[in-house]
Amino acid sequence: MKRAALAGGASLLVASILLIVSGTNPIEATGVLISGSFGTSDKIADTIMAWAPLALAAAGLVVTFSAGLWNIGVEGQVIAGAITATAVARSMGGPGWIVMAVALLAGFVGGAFWGVLAGLLRTRGGVNEIFGGLGLGFVAQAFATYLVIGPWKREGIASTSGTDLFREDVWLPTVGGTRLSLAPVVVTIGVLWWVAWILKSTRFGLELRAVGKNLASARLVGIRSEPVMLGAFVIGGGTAGLAGAFVTMGIQHKLVPAVAGGRGFLAILVVLLAAFAPRWIAPVALFFAAISVGSSQLNLRLDLDSSLGGVLQGVVVLAAVLVAGWQLQRKINRQEEVR
């Protein structure tokens, strides 16, 4: 608890300094953020719609981190999922709800495939998954851009603002006249529960955690590390792809090259702040989603750049990580003195 207080305090301090330096009242800014994310039912809808993909991707990342893997390629997996979902939405005929379901499934599969590629690069090619994932992320981004200004371009205009909008009956249905649709929320809650269940209550989850803690010991109890790691990438990549599919089907309703928009990286920050614990993902992701959505109001109302939201998120995580490290060092130093 003390750690959280220290970290929170540090972040507040830094954020306030930044705001004052740019000539803004921190209290006013906080007010704008809160009203910008929860002020009206529309805003709440936006916040929840931003929360769902973020929490989804973060849930998958908890799995890959548990296996000791740094899945930095998550952005690429989000894009891969968006691409496959778009492919289905554009080309599949039939009743709207079937197409949507298939598109979402395709999103999971696309992301899982992209994740497994990074995994294979690691298990078969010996390529560190950080650089493999990063590289694949760039490739996915380039591919998405190519699709948007090439084969899937809008009639007559090749524009990076996206493809044509999908037919209306494959837009995820919304409730109450707001932009909130229930599918992402329900699925995200389901996935969060699913991931927690995998890690805690399945043999696979136990083996995953064992591989993440000590590869040599895992071998001795008969665990084969390659299937376990690839399995982690299927889940991690799949949920990220699903997140991408939700953004495409539920928010943008077309393929936009910037569909990932830093969401994947933000999900990594969420997991770091949640200290890799599944039960903290939902609240931390909500916190971050609120900041992201609220910060767009900063521009409109206080003439502040909306990146302030990102700054806040980054400072909070950095402070938490640094404080944790500092406290650990202090503890170790004190132990040395006692000896």
Added chain:
Amino acid sequence: MDATLASIVAAAAPLVYAAIGETITERAGVVNLSLDGSILLAAMTGFAAAYTTNSVIAGFVAAALVGMAVALLVAWSGIALKLNQIAVGFILTILAADLAGFLGDSFNRLPGPTVTARPIPVLENIPVVGQALFDQNISVYGSLLLIVGAAWFLARSRGGLELSAVGERPEAAHSRGIVVNRYRYLATAAGGALVGISGAAFSLDQKAGWAEGSTAGFGWIALAIVIFGGWQPLRVALGCYLFGGLQVVALRLQPVFPGLSQVLPAIPFPLMILSLVIVNSPSIRKLAARAPRIGRLLIPDPPGALGTNFATD
């Protein structure tokens, strides 16, 4: 042809600063994953400083300081706090990018000072390379000198030898009285400063002015080029010029292939992945063992202690 070469050299200059800076840092054993965000933040700061003081030099200095500060934060959390360099570097790359966007808001899309061209008479008329090497501005000249300087430093000087030892086998360096962590801080500071200069080279020259996210992606590309170039300054520079060449070619082909410049940033990565796969493939390793000279050329070997923390007990 001459003009094309000249524009390649100019376009690649900022990347050269960043990639060589990171090479120095990584040769000492530190991975600075905050590169992409640092370049953005430094680019913004450099432009802001130059704009307000109307001095390009001030801009470069400010940018260098920013790059150095971020890099030192990564090094400090790894050395003093024993945290994971990758984690901290990653957080910082996002944070620095967002800081750049936020603080740079008021400087968005303003016209500002740029580096003045300073062609060198006589030399610039040498056929083929004259324009490329001698008809540039100070920023580009600096990048050329950097390549030569870094290559000489790492290969021939005592300091460079000690730095390489620190990143390759810190125990061996420590046994010879070299203070490992001090070298790591110095190398990170120097590398970080160069990364900062890279940002200024963007906002005060190649991509004159500041716009949010203007240099996004170049940091990751620099990281890839360091690996592809096998942590050797000359090869890293070659990688930068290859990429610069691709950029220029893409620009020329823009009317014919409209989307090429968008696809461009993706290209270094498959190459880098390929080179990493080759490093680890046992059959290639066997080949290299039999022909050591060629082996060293083909296989980039990372510094032995890259990314690890070193404690003296």
Added chain:
Amino acid sequence: MTLRIDQISKRFGPVQANDAISLEVQPGALHAVLGENGAGKSTLMKILSGFQDADSGSVTLDGAAVSLGDPKAAIASGIGMLHQDPLVVLPFTAIQNFILGTDIDRAEARRLIVETGQRLGFDLDPDRVARTMSVGERQQLEIVRLLSLGVKVLILDEPTSGISTGQRELLFAALRTLASEGLIVLFVSHKLEEVLDLCRSVTVIRRGTVVGERPLPCPPEALVEMMFGEIVTGTTHATGGHGTPLLRVANLHVTGRRQTISDVNLLVDAGEVLGVAGLEGSGQGPLLRALAGLDQTTEGTINLDESDLTNRGHRSFMAAGVHFLPAGRLEEGLFPDLTIAEHLELALGDKTVDWGRADERAKSAIERLSIKGAPNDPVEGLSGGNQQRVLLAMMPERVRLLLMEHPTRGLDIESADVVWTQLLERRTEGTAIVFVSADLDELVSASDRIAVCFDGRILDIVDANTVDANQLGSLIGGQVTA
């Protein structure tokens, strides 16, 4: 130039690595420091050469105090150490390694490498890249470098593992030359044969203290007894062995990272306990790992219950009923942060996880083995003895062949007893046990037969009930007696 080591002590947590060690060595000495793994000789040498600081005590060379805890200061005082894995930077050339950290210029370095090398009988090429040099050549380079820095005391830490016989001869000749020039050579080893060959005096260290000093040559049994403690033989116990052969090893050849073992032929019966003795590094490690299927064999066969398991991989060995208990515990065997219940579930659970059942299983294991911990305690926090008990609890119910590395190393007597009670229970079910140990008491009292490894081979296999102390000591020291 007398080296005086006075009351050096060093503690690592609960382990007293060096306990008031005192020693005096004269110039021109070829002095051996002998002891088994864990005896404390490495710690002592690290303290002398500045790589470790001491809790108390002092070192003087020719009356001048040597400042401890800094390698460069140690060299300035005249003490240099050649590490087992020579501290050279692999991508550098010999010259670059030589001048690293000094002011010596390249031409001078070149001259020194060639001249000093030649004087000592080495053939060093200054422009050769260290990575392409053999371990022996890297050692030679380091020795030349340390000499050029003016060391008067040269410490060699286990220098002969991993070098060829030819290079060893070169090394010994060079060391003799250096001693005759007045240098002090401290030769740290567990290889009796070489110590007897090269050195003129020896200090034996056991459990952190100096057990004795002798001029050399002297009978190897005396040294073995000092290294391992008094060998108590003749204690009888119920002999196992149902007579049905279980494990058949023929012509086995294994290459480990540092050691090899060859020409291994073994026949172990069900219910039999085979102890494996020998000086550290004689090949026991690779042998055991090969029998577990963890390392590949380049030649020979391993048969269990008439089925050929050779090179089939660890999972096949496990399926055939082989279980390996490693010495490392936390490095290899246990998982930091995971609880006792989770460990048992990993080792013994099946496709579905039932935490209720896992909890029950953990509770009964805790009771059965008297583990001081609760099912949800992470194993990191347990003491060594309790960690070993958890490893024991992770053994499957039906084990045909149990392989153990140093099963009671670092354990208190009570834990050691628990371990062996459990294990001997297994043998009545027909389990065969093969274990490596440096504790001669344990070897003699628990085994039916003892196989002695030496220099990468099994020298002999003796009956544990009838073996005589001298015979065992000689065998371990490398000499077969009639």
